Structure formats: structure tokens, C-alpha cells
Amino acid sequence: RQRGPALPAAVGALCRALPPRARPAPDTLRRARFDRPQASLDFWKLLYVLLKQIHGGKWTESDAIGAQVRFVKWALWYQGYGRPQLQRLPADGSAGSRELLLAFSWLLHCPGLLEQLLARNRVQTGDQTSVCTCEDDLPESQEGTSEAGAEGRVDVRYLQWLHGRLRLQWCSLHAQHQEQCKLLHKIHLFTSGSHMDQNLGHFSVTEADLIRHPENYKQLLQLLESETTQLEAFLEWKQLEAVYWQWMETVLDDMAEEGNMCESQDADVEKRRLPEVTSCCPWAAKLAGQMDRLSRDLLALQEQLHQLVAQRKAAWWEKVR
Numbered sequence: 001r002q003r004g005p006a007l008p009a010a011v012g013a014l015c016r017a018l019p020p021r022a023r024p025a026p027d028t029l030r031r032a033r034f035d036r037p038q039a040s041l042d043f044w045k046l047l048y049v050l051l052k053q054i055h056g057g058k059w060t061e062s063d064a065i066g067a068q069v070r071f072v073k074w075a076l077w078y079q080g081y082g083r084p085q086l087q088r089l090p091a092d093g094s095a096g097s098r099e100l101l102l103a104f105s106w107l108l109h110c111p112g113l114l115e116q117l118l119a120r121n122r123v124q125t126g127d128q129t130s131v132c133t134c135e136d137d138l139p140e141s142q143e144g145t146s147e148a149g150a151e152g153r154v155d156v157r158y159l160q161w162l163h164g165r166l167r168l169q170w171c172s173l174h175a176q177h178q179e180q181c182k183l184l185h186k187i188h189l190f191t192s193g194s195h196m197d198q199n200l201g202h203f204s205v206t207e208a209d210l211i212r213h214p215e216n217y218k219q220l221l222q223l224l225e226s227e228t229t230q231l232e233a234f235l236e237w238k239q240l241e242a243v244y245w246q247w248m249e250t251v252l253d254d255m256a257e258e259g260n261m262c263e264s265q266d267a268d269v270e271k272r273r274l275p276e277v278t279s280c281c282p283w284a285a286k287l288a289g290q291m292d293r294l295s296r297d298l299l300a301l302q303e304q305l306h307q308l309v310a311q312r313k314a315a316w317w318e319k320v321r
Contacts, residue, residue: 007247010240016233017114019121020226022049032097033251043100044068044093050107051075053120065093081106083298098251105248114234121230123223125206242316249309252302 011026018024024046031039048068052059055075069091076086086103089096107113184205191203203211210217 006240006243010237010243010247013233013236013240014108014244017118017230017237018046019049019053019117020230022046022053029101032101033247035096035098037095037097039097040095040100041065041093043097043104044072047072047076047100047104047107050117051079053117054113066091069093076103076107079107079110084294098255101251102248102255114237118230118234121227123220123227125204125220125224242312245309245312246316249306249313252305252309256302 008026011029015024015026015029022045024042028039028042028046032043044065045068048063048071049059051072069089073087073089081103083099083103085099086096089099187205187208188202191208192201195201195203195207206220210220
């Protein structure tokens with residue numbers, strides 16, 4: 001397949017379109033294509049940061065690699081990625097870069113992933129507030145509490161305490177939200193008519209803070225420049241996306257060839273050993289059948305992926321012509 005210089009451009013645009021704290025080097029993807037162990041740790045970190053942002057979790061640079069591996073395996077399984085080869089990767093993150101590249105590409109193929117990440121990491125320069133649609137008074141009724149306590153052996157007083165604690169926290173949150181709205185209204189009122197945009201008419205909290213502390217504009221400018229670069233890379237990626245999926249098709253072909261070689265080498269061993277196992281272990285036949293069904297499911301998924309890549313390839317050629 002003739003890809004020329006378009007592949008490095010596509011990979012580079014993809015890396016730049018990712019969030020800054022999860023941005024891998026383009027060479028990391030090239031190494032993972034050949035299953036180099038040097039790229040494994042970088043890919044675990046990449047998937048860890050992306051999945052943490054998708055699920056809204058917090059993370060730090062000091063998180064142990066074992067915790068990262070466990071979370072990535074769980075999160076991908078939760079997302080629907082059930083490939084067993086990923087679950088069998090070592091917990092120290094020392095191997096499996098090509099398997100991680102495949103998982104990353106599967107995650108990348110999810111609709112709106114990059115758009116979702118761009119929206120989550122957008123620089124906030126305006127003011128946003130939520131509208132509380134809850135009732136002012138929570139219902140006091142506690143019907144069924146005594147029955148639940150009797151059946152589930154839970155003390156009714158404990159449930160009443162939880163209910164009161166929940167009401168207190170809700171009232172505190174509601175009061176904080178009201179105070180935030182009052183302060184926001186003050187800023188808008190005092191700066192009314194000062195904004196260059198007549199449709200807006202007032203300063204935002206960020207703009208008012210820059211007036212009080214002009215030295216902070218450099219940090220905001222750097223954030224805006226970084227976001228602009230990321231958006232430009234995203235537009236470039238959308239134009240070169242088909243090249244990346246063609247490249248991933250070659251990765252799948254290589255994995256399929258290596259899998260066929262391993263199967264041919266182990267075929268005689270399996271034929272000799274399987275009857276012995278089934279004769280002494282009654283559950284082995286059932287387990288073998290389940291493995292066969294799983295293998296057929298994986299082959300069906302691989303065939304669907306090949307068809308999807310072929311469709312994208314055909315659509316890309318139609319655009320190029």
C-alpha cells in the first residue's frame with residue numbers, strides 16, 4: 001500500500017489533537033506497530049489519561065503503573081472492549097504495545113471521542129451557571145422505611161440520619177449556588193456597558209480578574225494558543241483520518257499472520273493433548289466449546305472490522321477522485 005508522507009502527517013495530527021497531558025510522541029505509535037516494549041509504558045499512560053477524562057476521574061503523574069494497568073483493563077472492558085489478549089497483558093506494563101495500539105484505535109473509533117475530549121478541555125473565558133430544577137422543599141414522607149428496616153435488618157434511625165444528612169448537604173449546595181449567582185450578577189451589573197461586544201454588554205469573571213491582575217494574561221494567552229493548535233490539528237486529522245485506518249489495516253494483517261503461524265505450530269500439540277485432557281477432566285469439553293465459540297465471535301468481529309476499514313477506504317478514494 002502506497003501511503004507516502006501522508007501517514008506521518010496523519011499520526012502527527014492525531015497526537016497533537018489529543019489533550020496535552022496525554023499527548024504521545026508520533027514515534028510511540030510507530031514502535032507499537034512493531035510491538036516494541038519501549039512503547040508499552042507510554043501507551044498505558046495514554047489510555048489511562050484518556051479513560052480517566054472520559055469517566056470524569058482524577059489522576060496524578062505519580063499514580064503507580066500497576067494501578068494504571070488495572071484501571072485501563074477495567075475501563076476498556078466496561079466500554080465494551082472484550083479482547084482477551086489485552087486482559088492477559090502483564091500488570092507491570094512491560095509488554096503488549098501493539099495490543100494497546102489496537103485498543104487505542106478501537107477507542108478512537110468510538111463516535112465523537114476527540115470532540116468530547118476537546119469540549120472537556122476547552123478554555124473557559126465566559127460565565128456559565130446551571131439552573132436548579134429541584135423543589136425547594138424535599139418530601140418529608142418516609143413511607144416504607146420501617147418495612148425495609150425489618151426485612152433488610154437496617155436500623156430505621158440510621159436511615160433517618162442518612163436522610164437528614166442528605167437534606168443538609170443539598171441545602172448547603174443550594175445555598176452555595178445561590179451565592180455564586182449573586183456574585184456573578186454583581187460582576188455583570190458593575191461592568192455593564194464596558195464590553196466591546198455590545199450584544200454581551202458586560203465582563204465575564206475571567207475578564208474582570210484580568211483587569212485586576214493584568215499579569216495573568218500571559219497564562220491565559222498560552223492556554224488559548226495551545227487550544228488553537230489542538231483545534232487546528234483536529235481539523236488536519238479529519239482530513240487524513242482515512243490514511244490512519246489504512247495503516248491500522250496493515251497492523252491487523254500482521255497480527256492475523258502471526259496468529260496463523262502460532263496456530264500452525266501448536267496444532268499438532270493440541271491434537272495430541274486435548275483427548276488426554278478431556279478424558280481425565282469432565283469439564284474440559286465444555287470449556288473447549290466455550291473457547292471455540294469465543295474464537296468464532298472474535299473472528300466475526302475481525303471480519304466486521306475489515307469490512308468497516310474497506311468501506312472507509314472506498315469512501316476516502318471517492319473523496320480523492
